[in-house]
Amino acid sequence: MNWMERVKRNVFPVSNEKYNIRKALDEWEYEGSMYDVEIAEEICELCDQPNIRYQFEIVNVFNNNTLLIGSECITRFKISVIDQSGKKMSFEEAKKKVKKDKSRLVTEAKEKSVLNTLVALAAKDNEFNIENFIKYYKERKAFTPNQLALLIWRLERARIDFKKSHFKLTIKRNREKEQLLRLEDWKLNRIWDCLSNSQKQFIIENKPRSPF
């Protein structure tokens, strides 16, 4: 069965229109409801694509049926996207909103994984002062250079499974920039994969005798 046949099989039973697929798809709207199911094992209820983690809910305006679909399908099938005032967005605006909503879910998921990692570390490492780190992270969604170097060291020592790229560095304040440039090379190596490209560039341009 090709993908359009799958879409028809999924959409006609829950739409008022039963013959014209474009008309049937036009009965549906995305109003901003989206969910992170945390494990990528859902199926797109529109096209049957597997391994969906971020589900976007579309609603049928005539019968209130709902379908949970992948964000790409909203754009691919030109599903109407409704803004906060209830107005239908243009295709270009809609595309942007869907992309932004998806990236918000992804960011929130990464933040949650960081907090879970801190909790896992606290369970293994009695000397780790988790409250300070959690408080700081919730406020700034990132860590200072010294915090990060200490954190990554403790995580590796405790053999906690974690993703370095989820742990972000902040150097918005001058003292944080200075702190970063003062880090020993071995500490810098340890946090290198946490850095953004512009932060790496900042080090390359400003750190005397950079090892990179």
Ligand SMILES: [Zn+2]
């Ligand atoms: Zn799909």
